[in-house]
Amino acid sequence: MERLPGFRDFYPEPLPQPGLWSADARHFIFEQWRATARRYGFREYDGPPLEALELFTTKSGEEILGQLYNFTDKGQREVSLRPEMTPTLARMIAAHERSYKKPIKWFALPQLFRYERQQKGRLREHFQFNADILGEGDPGADAELIALLIDTLRSFGLTAEDFVVRLSSRDAWHEFLSEHPGERAAELSFYQIIDKLEREGPESSGPKLAALGLSLEQVNAFIQQAKPTAQLQQILDNLEARGLREYAKVDYGVVRGLAYYTGVVFEAFDRHGEFRAIAGGGRYDNLVKLISHGKVNLPALGFGMGDVVLLELLKARGRLPQFDSSLDAFCLIEDPGLRGASLKLIHDLRGAGLAVDYSLTPAKSDKQFKRAQELNAACALRLDRSPTGEWLVRIKNLKTREEKSVAPAQAAAQVRAFGGHSK
Amino acid sequence: MERLPGFRDFYPEPLPQPGLWSADARHFIFEQWRATARRYGFREYDGPPLEALELFTTKSGEEILGQLYNFTDKGQREVSLRPEMTPTLARMIAAHERSYKKPIKWFALPQLFRYERQQKGRLREHFQFNADILGEGDPGADAELIALLIDTLRSFGLTAEDFVVRLSSRDAWHEFLSEHPGERAAELSFYQIIDKLEREGPESSGPKLAALGLSLEQVNAFIQQAKPTAQLQQILDNLEARGLREYAKVDYGVVRGLAYYTGVVFEAFDRHGEFRAIAGGGRYDNLVKLISHGKVNLPALGFGMGDVVLLELLKARGRLPQFDSSLDAFCLIEDPGLRGASLKLIHDLRGAGLAVDYSLTPAKSDKQFKRAQELNAACALRLDRSPTGEWLVRIKNLKTREEKSVAPAQAAAQVRAFGGHSK
Numbered sequence: 001m002e003r004l005p006g007f008r009d010f011y012p013e014p015l016p017q018p019g020l021w022s023a024d025a026r027h028f029i030f031e032q033w034r035a036t037a038r039r040y041g042f043r044e045y046d047g048p049p050l051e052a053l054e055l056f057t058t059k060s061g062e063e064i065l066g067q068l069y070n071f072t073d074k075g076q077r078e079v080s081l082r083p084e085m086t087p088t089l090a091r092m093i094a095a096h097e098r099s100y101k102k103p104i105k106w107f108a109l110p111q112l113f114r115y116e117r118q119q120k121g122r123l124r125e126h127f128q129f130n131a132d133i134l135g136e137g138d139p140g141a142d143a144e145l146i147a148l149l150i151d152t153l154r155s156f157g158l159t160a161e162d163f164v165v166r167l168s169s170r171d172a173w174h175e176f177l178s179e180h181p182g183e184r185a186a187e188l189s190f191y192q193i194i195d196k197l198e199r200e201g202p203e204s205s206g207p208k209l210a211a212l213g214l215s216l217e218q219v220n221a222f223i224q225q226a227k228p229t230a231q232l233q234q235i236l237d238n239l240e241a242r243g244l245r246e247y248a249k250v251d252y253g254v255v256r257g258l259a260y261y262t263g264v265v266f267e268a269f270d271r272h273g274e275f276r277a278i279a280g281g282g283r284y285d286n287l288v289k290l291i292s293h294g295k296v297n298l299p300a301l302g303f304g305m306g307d308v309v310l311l312e313l314l315k316a317r318g319r320l321p322q323f324d325s326s327l328d329a330f331c332l333i334e335d336p337g338l339r340g341a342s343l344k345l346i347h348d349l350r351g352a353g354l355a356v357d358y359s360l361t362p363a364k365s366d367k368q369f370k371r372a373q374e375l376n377a378a379c380a381l382r383l384d385r386s387p388t389g390e391w392l393v394r395i396k397n398l399k400t401r402e403e404k405s406v407a408p409a410q411a412a413a414q415v416r417a418f419g420g421h422s423k
Numbered sequence: 424m425e426r427l428p429g430f431r432d433f434y435p436e437p438l439p440q441p442g443l444w445s446a447d448a449r450h451f452i453f454e455q456w457r458a459t460a461r462r463y464g465f466r467e468y469d470g471p472p473l474e475a476l477e478l479f480t481t482k483s484g485e486e487i488l489g490q491l492y493n494f495t496d497k498g499q500r501e502v503s504l505r506p507e508m509t510p511t512l513a514r515m516i517a518a519h520e521r522s523y524k525k526p527i528k529w530f531a532l533p534q535l536f537r538y539e540r541q542q543k544g545r546l547r548e549h550f551q552f553n554a555d556i557l558g559e560g561d562p563g564a565d566a567e568l569i570a571l572l573i574d575t576l577r578s579f580g581l582t583a584e585d586f587v588v589r590l591s592s593r594d595a596w597h598e599f600l601s602e603h604p605g606e607r608a609a610e611l612s613f614y615q616i617i618d619k620l621e622r623e624g625p626e627s628s629g630p631k632l633a634a635l636g637l638s639l640e641q642v643n644a645f646i647q648q649a650k651p652t653a654q655l656q657q658i659l660d661n662l663e664a665r666g667l668r669e670y671a672k673v674d675y676g677v678v679r680g681l682a683y684y685t686g687v688v689f690e691a692f693d694r695h696g697e698f699r700a701i702a703g704g705g706r707y708d709n710l711v712k713l714i715s716h717g718k719v720n721l722p723a724l725g726f727g728m729g730d731v732v733l734l735e736l737l738k739a740r741g742r743l744p745q746f747d748s749s750l751d752a753f754c755l756i757e758d759p760g761l762r763g764a765s766l767k768l769i770h771d772l773r774g775a776g777l778a779v780d781y782s783l784t785p786a787k788s789d790k791q792f793k794r795a796q797e798l799n800a801a802c803a804l805r806l807d808r809s810p811t812g813e814w815l816v817r818i819k820n821l822k823t824r825e826e827k828s829v830a831p832a833q834a835a836a837q838v839r840a841f842g843g844h845s846k
Contacts, residue, residue, distance in 0.1 A: 001478050001514050001714060004502060007471035009515050012529065016522030023467045039773040041750055041780030041798075044446045048430035048548065049472060049534065050504075055424050071494040074538050079427060081473075091424050092432050099439030101797060103783055106435065111472065115497050125471065133783075140783040151773070241763035242770040291424060327464055340664035347665040350462040350574070357464030360526055360556075360563040374524060375464075 006124030013323035024323035026127070029156075029307055029314075030109055033129040036152045037107040040144070042131055045106045047088035049113070053078040055087045058290065069115040069124065081113035085130040086260075086284065086302060087291060093134055094292030102135030102298075105144075123308060129279075132302030137285065139231045142264045142301055143238030149268060149279055149303055150239075150247045156310075157319045163278060166251035167236075167266045169229050170282070173255060176222050186212050188259050194219065195257040223252045231264060260284045264301070270313055278313060279305035328420030329395075330372030331358040332382040334365050342383050345393065345408055352412035354420060373398065378420045381411065429547030436746035447746035449550070452579075452730055452737075453532055456552040459575045460530040463567070465554055468529045470511035472536070476501040478510045481713065492538040492547065504536035508553040509683075509707065509725060510714060516557055517715030525558030525721075528567075546731060552702075555725030560708065562654045565687050565724055566661030572691060572702055572726055573662075573670045579733075580742045586701060588691045589674035590659075592652050593684055593705070596675065599645050609635050611682050617642065618680040646675045654687060683707045687724070693736055701736060702728035751843030752818075753795030754781040755805040757788050765806050768816065768831055775835035777843060796821065801843045804834065 003009060010023035034044070053070050070080035082088060085108055093104065108130045115124060131148055133141045146165055153163055173194070177187065193208045197219070206216045228236060228250045239245050256265040265282030269275075281303025289297045314320045329349060333342045342358065349356045357375060359368050372380045381395040384405070393411040396403045397418040406414045426432060433446035457467070476493050493503035505511060508531055516527065531553045538547060554571055556564045569588055576586055596617070600610065616631045620642070629639045651659060651673045662668050671689075679688040688705030692698075704726025712720045737743045752772060756765045765781065772779045780798060782791050795803045804818040807828070816834040819826045820841040829837045 001475060001481075001716075003471055003514065004473060004475060004500065007473065009471070009511075009518075010467075010469040011515070011519065012466035012468055016519040020519075023469055026469070027467060038749065039776065039778050041748065041778060043435035043748065044433075044450060045435055046433040046446055046449070048426055048432070050427060050430060052424060052427060058424075069496075071496065073492075073494065077427065088432075091426065092434070095432075096434065096439040096443075101794070105780075136783050138784045144783055147770070151770075237763075238766065241766040243767060244770070293424075325464065325466065326461065340660075343661065343664040344666060347570070347574075347667070353462065355462050355464060357528075360559050360567055361561045371524070 004124075006122060008123065008125070022323065025311060025320060026307065028321065028323070029310060030127075032155045033107075033109060033152060033305075036148065036155045037129075037131055040105070040131075040148045040151070042105045042107040042148070044108060045089070045092065046108050046110065047082075047085070047092055049082055049111060050079050051082055051088060051091075053080045055091060055291070056080055056083060058087075067114040067116050069113040082110060083112055083114050084304065085110045085112070085128065086132070086287065086304075089130070089132055089134075089302070090288045090291040090300075093298065094288055094296040097288075097296045097298065103141060104134040105132075106134075107131040127307040129305040129307075130302060132300060134288065134298045134300040137299035139234040139264070140238060141299075142231070142283065143235045145281070145301055145303060146235065146248065146266060147239060147242055147244055149266075149281070149305070150244050152305065153268065153278065154247075156314055158313070158317065160246040161271060162313070162317055163247070163268055163270050165248045165266050165268045166254045167228075167232055167248055167264065168250070168252050168254040169232055169264050170255070170261055171231070171263055172229050172252060173222075180218055181213060190214070191255045192257050194253070194255040198253060226250045226252060235264065254280075256280060256282055260287045260290075262286055266303070268305075274316070275309050275313055278309050279303050324376040325357075326355055327357055327375050327377040328354040329356045329379040329381050329415050330368075330375060330377040331356060332365065332368045332372070332380055333358060333362070334368070334382060336362050338383050341391070345383055345411065348408070349412050349415070354412055354415055379415050379418050381415070383408075427547075429545060431546065431548070445746065448734060448743055449730065451744065451746070452733060453550070455578045456530075456532060456575060456728075459571065459578045460552075460554055463528070463554075463571045463574070465528045465530040465571070467531060468512070468515065469531050469533065470505075470508070470515055472505055472534060473502050474505055474511060474514075476503045478514060478714070479503055479506060481510075490537040490539050492536040505533060506535055506537050508533045508535070508551065508727065509555070509710065512553070512555055512557075512725070513711045513714040513723075516721065517711055517719040520711075520719045520721065526564060527557040528555075529557075530554040550730040552728040552730075553725060555723060557711065557721045557723040560722035562657040562687070563661060564722075565654070565706065566658045568704070568724055568726060569658065569671065569689060570662060570665055570667055572689075572704070572728070573667050575728065576691065576701065577670075579737055581736070581740065583669040584694060585736070585740055586670070586691055586693050588671045588689050589677045590651075590655055590671055590687065590689045591673070591675045591677040592655055592687050593678070594654070594686055595652050596645075596678060603641055604636060613637070614678045615680050617676070617678040621676060649673045649675060658687065677703075679703060679705055683710045683713075685709055689726070691728075697739065698732050698736055701732050702726050747799040748780075749778055750780055750798050750800040751777040752779045752802040752804050752838050753791075753798060753800040754779060755788065755791045755795070755803055756781060756785070757791070757805060759785050761806050764814070768806050768834065771831065772835050772838070777835055777838055802838050802841050804838070806831075 008021045010021045010026055013022050013024045068080045073079050111127050113125045197205050239248050254267045261282040262285045263283035267280040268278040283301040285299040331346050333339050346356050379395050381393055384392045384394050386392045391408050392405045393408055394405045395414050431444045433444045433449055436445050436447045491503045496502050534550050536548045620628050662671050677690045684705040685708040686706035690703040691701040706724040708722040754769050756762050769779050802818050807815045807817050809815045814831050815828045817828045818837050
């Protein structure tokens with residue numbers, strides 16, 4: 001039996017063959033996401049992977065509507081696997097807004113789903129780091145969020161040579177539209193044309209702009225002048241104070257396709273332009289009000305960073321560590337009469353926080369030792385008796401080949417001294 | 424807009440009102456699950472939350488069939504949100520069995536789904552710690568897995584006063600059936616009657632057993648003698664060697680309702696009998712063969728432990744820690760002229776691994792200090808100038824009220840010395 005097209009299995013390393021997805025790499029990415037968010041004072045939340053369909057259709061642009069993984073459930077409800085996290089966040093905040101002091105700084109690591117016509121290698125799910133700030137309209141919040149985005153990528157060892165955050169503003173484009181004659185009502189259609197400008201090229205975008213009474217020349221001239229709005233300048237100054245200025249630039253070619261963005265928008269890209277956007281986000285000051293049917297009104301902004309492009313980039317830049325079993329010790333049980341006492345030793349070492357494995361059944365010494373090496377354990381150890389009849393643990397550092405014999409009570413400390421993985 | 428019935432939102436602590444689910448408690452439980460599995464040498468894997476329906480219908484008993492969260496997708500595929508993890512594991516192993524050395528020790532923390540007629544408070548999803556050993560038929564594997572189950576619960580501070588693992592064996596029941604006249608073909612129906620014996624009582628179970636040509640007296644007599652099979656005795660001896668004997672007992676009243684179990688089965692219960700089973704599992708030596716259509720044949724066993732009953736139990740026994748923002752420091756910015764330099768300080772402290780927050784916009788001193796206390800930050804700190812014009816960081820331990828002033832380069836170390844949360 002096969003898994004569904006567009007879905008992924010995650011296997012432990014070393015991977016059986018190229019092209020499979022690594023559970024260890026996924027965990028590594030999740031842990032960096034969590035750790036950076038926590039350093040920034042963001043708190044974790046989560047919602048259901050399945051929501052009422054209308055939660056997503058109320059507020060999204062057409063971009064997302066054709067891609068929903070929606071269906072009718074057994075109770076005749078119209079439901080959808082979540083394509084993005086922001087509507088769920090807005091729903092959750094609206095339900096308990098008064099109980100949380102502002103600004104609210106929250107993050108989540110949801111799995112998101114979409115259903116498009118299957119293209120070769122195109123995934124129907126991915127994981128996304130979502131971080132949002134609610135209840136603060138000042139550009140200081142935008143800067144804090146963008147700094148989190150930058151530091152998240154830096155936490156993986158990526159530098160200003162590797163990526164850049166392109167800052168833009170719906171307000172600037174709004175002003176552009178008010179200064180240029182055209183079809184004002186079609187603002188969202190216009191943003192979607194700009195959003196695709198780089199990917200689709202002038203042949204496709206030119207006529208679409210013309211249909212709105214605008215020209216490619218006007219648009220390109222506006223993008224090229226790249227004069228920061230007052231808000232963007234505040235954000236750049238704030239990033240400068242933190243020492244992060246080199247990671248950001250103003251670029252009005254970014255505009256984001258979703259309907260609900262209201263002010264500053266941004267996307268992170270690799271500097272070589274090899275990959276799709278690493279992350280994207282912006283202000284959505286009206287969304288909480290919309291989702292809560294006017295009950296709660298909070299300025300808000302957030303970003304999402306997917307696991308797939310990030311993983312590709314980390315691989316390409318050599319920023320993924322080698323993953324193995326992270327085993328501190330493998331216990332050899334050579335004498336069957338020592339199995340019981342060895343199980344106790346193993347249990348005590350695990351109780352002391354070490355990762356320890358052993359052969360579940362009797363096996364030849366060299367087979368056990370080979371297994372310890374295959375698992376890349378830091379140490380091999382075995383229980384023994386001293387000449388005076390006391391228990392001894394003989395420990396071998398599998399990297400340096402150094403050996404030590406210690407009393408069982410000292411075994412955990414000696415494994416740590418030999419550089420076991422666990423702290 | 425509301426979330427779907429039977430699904431949960433997870434909020435950061437402190438929770439706005441009782442009855443909400445805590446994202447911090449969930450994370451705490453996941454981390455303990457992961458840490459214990461790793462100490463036992465288990466490796467993490469994951470599969471898709473959505474699978475082809477036939478993956479679950481091929482091998483499950485009727486118990487699960489009526490409860491599937493299944494639907495037809497946009498491509499006219501019959502699919503289902505996963506009700507359990509074992510079929511996905513068997514599918515993944517069957518696809519790459521030769522690449523992994525045996526025994527394979529893997530774990531996962533999937534979210535699982537079911538769709539029953541909605542009962543008050545009944546959930547349609549939960550998270551489950553799944554641990555499995557594949558490729559080892561010896562009872563030493565059963566003992567290793569049951570020891571992991573016991574140590575997982577012990578890692579939460581639960582003791583032998585709190586829970587017990589009830590061990591049983593399909594083999595023993597199989598022998599019982601061969602010694603008692605009855606309808607041999609109805610073995611699964613029989614197990615499902617036994618599985619429900621405690622919940623449904625003699626009035627319901629008696630007639631059902633009679634229909635199979637068996638009596639409640641025969642069944643009760645068999646359960647009460649509780650004589651361990653040779654395999655169960657091996658497992659008990661193995662647990663004894665580890666010092667875990669008191670956590671297990673033989674109890675043939677446990678039999679598990681699923682069709683695919685073949686040998687030893689077990690369930691963990693709280694000693695007071697207040698809650699549903701905390702965890703359950705057993706051997707399923709034929710499942711991998713069934714899922715792989717005979718291609719791969721591996722003995723296997725595993726257990727699942729849900730987050731909901733565990734959380735109820737931990738709450739009832741006072742074993743959940745207090746959760747807060749885990750903030751190491753809150754930076755006060757009293758002089759607007761120091762905002763830029765303070766942002767740099769905050770950035771450096773975060774870069775040193777500390778969790779730091781601050782007011783995103785200018786605010787009165789006492790309001791900032793109040794916020795630091797609300798967030799339960801370990802320290803409050805602020806940037807200042809020494810009389811000789813050098814930068815100083817004034818740090819206050821918010822628990823002891825102790826204060827120290829240090830150079831910016833020493834600030835992270837001083838916050839740690841004051842007992843910040845981050846190590």
